[in-house]
Amino acid sequence: MNRAKTIKHSEFVLIGGGIMSATLAILLYEKFPGKKITVIEKLPKMAEESSEAWNNAGTGHAGNCELNYTPEKKGVIDTSKAVKTAEQFNETLQFWKDCAEKGYIHSLSKCISKVPHISFVEGKKDVAFLEKRHKLLKEISHYKEMIFSKDIDEIKKWIPLMMEGRDKKDPIAATYMEEGYDVNFGEIAEQIFRFLGRQEHVELVNHSNVYNLQKTKNKRWLLTIKGQNVGKHWNLVANYLFIGAGGGALSLLEKSKIKEARGYGGFPISGLWLRCTNPEIIDQHHAKVYGKAKKGAPPMSVPHMDTRMINGRKELLFGPYAGFTTKFLKHGSMFDLPKSVEFDNIMSLLGAGYHNLPLVGYLVKQVSLKFKDRMDMLREFYPDAQDDDWKLVVAGQRVQIIKKDKKGFGKLEFGTEIIVSKDKTIAALLGASPGASTSYSVMQKVIKKCF
Template identity: 40%
Template sequence: MTTNSAHSTHVPDADVVLIGGGIMSATLGSMLALLEPQWRILMLEAAEDIAAESSDPWNNAGTGHSGYCELNYMPDPADGSKASSIAEQFHLCRQWWAHLVREGLLDPDEFIHSSAHMNLVFGTEDVAYLRSRVETLRVDPLFAEMEYTEDPETIAQWAPLTMEGRPHTGEPMAAARHPRGTDIDFGALTRALTAIITSAAGEVRTGHTVTGLERTREVWQVSGSSAVGHFSVGAKAVFVGAGGFALRLLQKAKVPEVRGYAVLPVGAAFYRCSTSAVTSRHRAKVYGQTDVGAPPMSVPHLDRRIVDGREHLLFGPYATFSTKMLKHGRLTDFFTTLRPNNLHVIAAAGLQNLSLVSFLIKELAARPSRKFAQLRRYFPLARRNEWTLLPAGQRAQLVKPDPRRIGVLQQGTELVVSADGSIAGLLGASPGASTAVPIMFDLLRRAFPAQWHGRWKNQIAEAVPDLDRSDWTTEAVDRSHTETDEALGLAEVSFG
């Protein structure tokens, strides 16, 4: 599927160059390969294999983000419901993947499995918050199946490991669940989507590090280095899906839309257990509440994972810090993104988030015993010899200019498209992978307007019936679940 760079320094001209071999580039490239199978699509990946960074299954939690269990996704009267927006987007992902399965282009057993999404919270304040969240969201058809309980026995039925051996302290606790959650191996999905690219007129070149992007007349000149020397390729259009490196490359390309933008690296580590006697007894992703000052991506969660057909449990994340922008990057990476026009933006965002700085310092200073005590908060009988602490992927948290606050730390992802549509990139972090499909639909619409309105939109609408839906009724949600469950081999998770 992927080809090593050693055999040639010459990269022929391409219709579209994809920089980065992760889920974003693979999603866009596979769409283009199906819409325009004669187009020359070239993926350039710096590592020796694709999906080696954030898309690797051990560099993320594998949660198919649907808004079910992410406690920071709550309806906001001023902005609408973030939870509903994420749920809608994930339905579009399911529909697109189901279409690819029906076409014989994906094997769902390789990348997606049913895994209930749950919450477990402690203390009067968080119990009240969870109760209010469920009551608020359950009136939305997208969340109608959510259940809530404060009964320890019911929680034990839903997630036995979380209650066994728990001291009877009288501390209030509550849980919520949605039975239609999923666990996703984004690495396996990336590889399967990349195979769609290479089965058409596309090509993947690993070991190719892009260092230059220059606009020459009607073509982008993409240049860099490989194991055997320098390469350069002309491209009609470029997508920068390079994770933490995306901002630096867009800066090199002098894309005005990112002027003043900055990124802050945030790392993580997870505990992993692969003992079958333990993993076979946990059928959910159980999310808790963050500590004060913690970033949303640091929400503690005990996850069921399926990777290469084997069950595992993952707990974390534990915040780490490095000036690397990628897990396999360099300590100088962060400093290469600094510009005179974004230094004050970063400084302002930092001053407004001193609680985050305090949280990171405490996390970095935490002893192993304290880290494991956090795991036992959700799994009281966890045995230390059955768990291994693993470094996860780096995330590049987006910092944007703001007219009132100078700079703000933005949650989520942002798609940047140049005015002429010839170059685009994705910045930010979670829940990007879980919303890759609608993000790339948006890119197709903005970067290729003539093709989108000419033919592409109708083709995609045939595969994704709810592409333009704004009214997610109970009937629409049920139909979407039924049709995609069948294609993807998913089923409601049973408890007790």
């Protein structure tokens, strides 16, 4: 193959064209005016993978309705994750508003919509849990406007669609937060990149894949990149490197050979949605309603019935249903998982599998579900749901982090993790939810750790 010898230089190189890289690029643009910033994206357009509207729930995660953010152990509810997430989301929301004022985002109304956030449960045990949760959260400023109710008529005003055809003998409860948000993370990233693309010292490179990276003797990073055209290869030298490529970050992190990356592995989980196709049904629901996850289910599989605003159009989704694939990205390769297995992380992977057998069993069941099974799960939320009003669509791909525990075996981590090299020349982002909702806070950590 004829390899081009083109070598370019950039102060900062960001791999991945999603909301995280868009946020970091703006922060670097402001903090280091005139310094060269290069963003490399594998796909033809920016924000087409995890940030794209159909590939995530679009929830502005603030702990309003996500019951897995307030776990209960031995009768004690821990609210720390909910509070931390609320603080980080509000910081990020203010950042987006500031970006709009500065002209980085030209139309904030296309990106963010107000949608109530609701938690909904059935059964005496879960009703008692939700009531206890509400009493704790009401004492915290972020949640002082939260309303709790066990009254069927009141709940029906909040979610009329879900109350039709429901057995009134079953105890139910819900909490209601009017000040909730639906966020189109892909639109935010796209608008920020549109602004950056017009700046003299910023270069956006699409349809290009970083397939190797190595440290040079002068502590810079040499990236080998395959461009859009077959046979077109080029090199890029960077002083600082950020890997924010979603599920693709793990393989690049392994290639960096930094000590801090040892022992990390990834467990890919894909997602599916049921999308409503009946406009009359869509118009009857206006909320993001989260329930409780089934036992053994991963956090990303908490059932929710979501009002979405996508490309100016109101949509209604239910899910997500978990699936399994060996891809680390929706547009990835079936060899992503096998290629990620190395001597340093094989014990982590085996340990995580052994210690998470309920999760493995859950995924096996999810993969075998038929359309009827998925509709039956929807009817637990919306009893009168009709098959003809819904269709199955493929959602995004997530990679849950696997890292070594104190005994040297692996454990699954369900949050977002920042990995930074000792010399602070490379940083990588691993993990999933609440990721995009807290992008400003997360990228501020990267700035502080590296500079």
